[in-house]
Amino acid sequence: MSSAAPVGVFDSGVGGLSVLAELRRAMPHEEYLYLADTAHVPIGARSDEEIRDLTDRAVSALHARGVKGVVVACNTASAFSLSHLRARFAIPIIGLVPAVKPAVEATRSGVVGVLATPGTLRGTLLADVIRQFADPAGVKVLQAVSRELVPLVEAGQADSSETQAVLREVLSPLVQAGADQLVLGCTHYPFLAGSIHAEFGNCFTLVDSGAAVARHTRRVLAAENLLTARTETGKVTYLVTGDVDAARPVFATLVSQNVHNEDHTPAAASTQAAPLRIEHIHT
Incomplete structure (x- = not known):
């Protein structure tokens, strides 16, 4: 080669x-x-x-x-x-590999959120890294899933009001639970950073791989x-x-x-x- x-x-x-x-x-x-x-x-x-x-x-x-x-x-x-x-x-x-390790190392609240697609949650990689890094550290990992976010990014709507409404719905429970780190478990999701910050300010530190x-x-x-x-x-x-x-x-x-x-x-x-x-x- x-x-x-x-x-x-x-x-x-x-x-x-x-x-x-x-x-x-x-x-x-x-x-x-x-x-x-x-x-x-x-x-x-x-x-x-x-x-x-x-x-x-x-x-x-x-x-x-x-x-x-x-x-x-x-x-x-x-x-x-x-x-x-x-x-x-x-x-x-x-x-x-979902960036759970750096999120676990950085959390101060002891609660980490993961925003992922249905397929990523269904696979074994996320469960493996949670078991390897979060469980021994006593860090709670909360998972959020949406079928709508990837199509919105694909349509060029990452910063739209519709996208912000979806994020508000799926991520609010993580804020209420005290998550201070948000693992972006899909490569589409870094493009949502602006919308996430518009909705939640600095509640989360965004982490991706x-x-x-x-x-x-x-x-x-x-x-x-x-x-x-x-x-x-x-x-x-x-x-x-x-x-x-x-x-x-x-x-x-x-x-x-x-x-x-x-x-x-x-x-x-x-x-x-x-x-x-x-x-x-x-x-």
Whole structure:
């Protein structure tokens, strides 16, 4: 495998753009293929087997394009597919783990909230990290779930009044229970930071795994001697399984944002030449 090959990034939709932004900070010279399975988003309510199948098809498509590794930038896909993917593909496969550990270490109230999709809550990864990190520390973990938030982000409505109403409904019980850390258990959810703060002020510190995944990906590629030797900023090609024209304005908005600045509100990210390189792909 050539170190000049691109890094593949997969999500069911636009949520993985939050992880891509962190990858580009950690490895700005790499080139990336970002595949969004917009024809099937959201996947959180689908069956376990269907989630595995859609993820397998997407990673297969990236593999066929010659990527040197794949970041599964989707909590739900990671929860159901990592073992299968690693057994099938002879390239590094990096997945997401809900950021419960840093939330447990940071909490002062002893109560941590997790905002996730139905699929992530159904999988084993979240239960495993709660058992590994929260239970021994005596930290209570409260879970909140919504089927509406991912479609709202996909529709470019992350800051809408409708989104804020949904967040108010699902997160108010966590505030009432004293949660001071909120784990964003879906890569779409960092794009909700502005709406969460608009509704709840500084009740929560928002915690997600994007930066940690980017650091881990860099370590994995370095260990395999797969880091690029390029010195110029790498390019990104965006691949979507759904309608390119429908995806373009949402991608353009979210790519231009940085969901990891100090106050957790969107800000300018690394520069991407316009127009975006968005292509349709069958998986």
